Amino acid sequence: MIKCIIIDDDTLARSIVRKFCSKLDYLSVVSEFSNALEAIPFVNEEQIDLVFLDIHMPELNGFEFIENLDNPPKIILTTSDKKFALNAFEYGCIVDYLVKPIKLSRFLKAIQKMELEAISIPSITDTPTTNELYINIDRRFIKIKISEIYLIQAKGDYIDIKTENKDYTVHTTMKNIANKLPTSNFLKVHRSYIINTKKIIDIEDNSVLIKKEVIPISRSQRSVLFERLNLLN
Amino acid sequence: MIVSPNLNYLEEISENDISFQRKLIDIIKEEFPKEKKSFLKNVELKKFNDASENIHKLKHKIHMFGMNEGYLIAQQLENELRENKINSYPQFMVVLIRIENFLKQI
Numbered sequence: 001m002i003k004c005i006i007i008d009d010d011t012l013a014r015s016i017v018r019k020f021c022s023k024l025d026y027l028s029v030v031s032e033f034s035n036a037l038e039a040i041p042f043v044n045e046e047q048i049d050l051v052f053l054d055i056h057m058p059e060l061n062g063f064e065f066i067e068n069l070d071n072p073p074k075i076i077l078t079t080s081d082k083k084f085a086l087n088a089f090e091y092g093c094i095v096d097y098l099v100k101p102i103k104l105s106r107f108l109k110a111i112q113k114m115e116l117e118a119i120s121i122p123s124i125t126d127t128p129t130t131n132e133l134y135i136n137i138d139r140r141f142i143k144i145k146i147s148e149i150y151l152i153q154a155k156g157d158y159i160d161i162k163t164e165n166k167d168y169t170v171h172t173t174m175k176n177i178a179n180k181l182p183t184s185n186f187l188k189v190h191r192s193y194i195i196n197t198k199k200i201i202d203i204e205d206n207s208v209l210i211k212k213e214v215i216p217i218s219r220s221q222r223s224v225l226f227e228r229l230n231l232l233n
Numbered sequence: 234m235i236v237s238p239n240l241n242y243l244e245e246i247s248e249n250d251i252s253f254q255r256k257l258i259d260i261i262k263e264e265f266p267k268e269k270k271s272f273l274k275n276v277e278l279k280k281f282n283d284a285s286e287n288i289h290k291l292k293h294k295i296h297m298f299g300m301n302e303g304y305l306i307a308q309q310l311e312n313e314l315r316e317n318k319i320n321s322y323p324q325f326m327v328v329l330i331r332i333e334n335f336l337k338q339i
Contacts, residue, residue: 009290010293011260
């Protein structure tokens, strides 16, 4: 889970960024601030992975905010002014630069860019560094290769993990398993389904074919999926 | 030509979420008159720097209503005000009035 905050003196802009964040279930907006000054102690004390930061604000502007942080997290700038773009990349923590009014497709690209640069973000490196996952089945921990998982399906209090060789039913939540999988290959495409995007055979309308299974894609996740794929239109 | 405001952007980002779209319109309806009033007051008092700050906030809303030309006028006046000039003021007022009328209809 990526913990983020939104800093913008414009209520409208905060609402839009929050709405976009809600499209991605691995992004959690833990707080929002209309004033950068108030956000400094919060960011210095809390473990925040990402800040959506307006530049042009009263009292303290976005760049001054960054300079006042002990250990700046990843920053995605949001601004109405393109002229700050050059300054932005003088700061190593700034991942991307979104010009208002922000479009969802551009927002998703910024998140994708952050994920690619996210090696240093603790909550993301919490995902396995090995290629295996141990699952608890009848008090036995069984090793499965993450690369062999092609589908995870929610079934009440259980999940079905489907691999190339065998299917497993495990007592856990979709959220728990999602945190153990690399976000580069796995995507929750629907409330009840996580897929390995490397195993997709084809995509049609609002469904995806993996092995012989047709998996529904929620409308919000369709654009996220398309952003990740190498599409030739 | 200054085009009329439209809801294309708000509809696009709302993705048929009518309550979210309504929420955004309500925020604009609440904030726009205050920001316009503050802008006019600051111009009247020749507080050009403050007026420039007002425009900075207004121009996001102008852009959201698809008024690209209006956005450029706002940007122009924002820059002029920083040099104590108001050449683009009449054009900018046209933009504000169009939005004001539009907000009464939605």
